Amino acid sequence: MSNLVEHARRELELLGEEPQTVQGYLNVVQAFADMGHSGGSASVAIPVIHDLLQFKNLRPLTNSPEEWVNVADALWQNKRNSEAFSDDGGKTYRLLSEGGTSRNRGPKHISEEAK
Structure with missing residues (x-):
């Protein structure tokens, strides 16, 4: 288990989340950790993932x-x-x-x- 996943597990358990919910979050965190980001690339990827999860557009809207x-x-x-x-x-x-x-x-x- 990566340091990131272990950190996420501890924090989620402190929230008192249900085990299934914790595992779901950990699956997402593990997938991110598996991408092998360094500190620099993670700081670029996290805002992109955040925007995508909120259904935001990454490029300006067009008149198409x-x-x-x-x-x-x-x-x-x-x-x-x-x-x-x-x-x-x-x-x-x-x-x-x-x-x-x-x-x-x-x-x-x-x-x-x-x-």
Whole structure:
């Protein structure tokens, strides 16, 4: 067992997690440890994994029609970031986390040009 996995086991047990839950977390930590990251590469990989686990996009959203789905009359939702909504087919968008709703128009973002 790697130092990372052993650390995770101790910390999870201190939380009083159920054994099945602890094992599930340890499987994920072990998979990460098996990637063989050094301290430097781990510090790059961890934020990427964190964002992916939260369904965040890693690259900017684009105006590609393939990236947007019409969910209501003149309202599109992004397939890569479910909190991004557009009223112009993906050219611009608003994020729910920034107050971008039909009643409260949050900050507007401009999509990158599709390649």
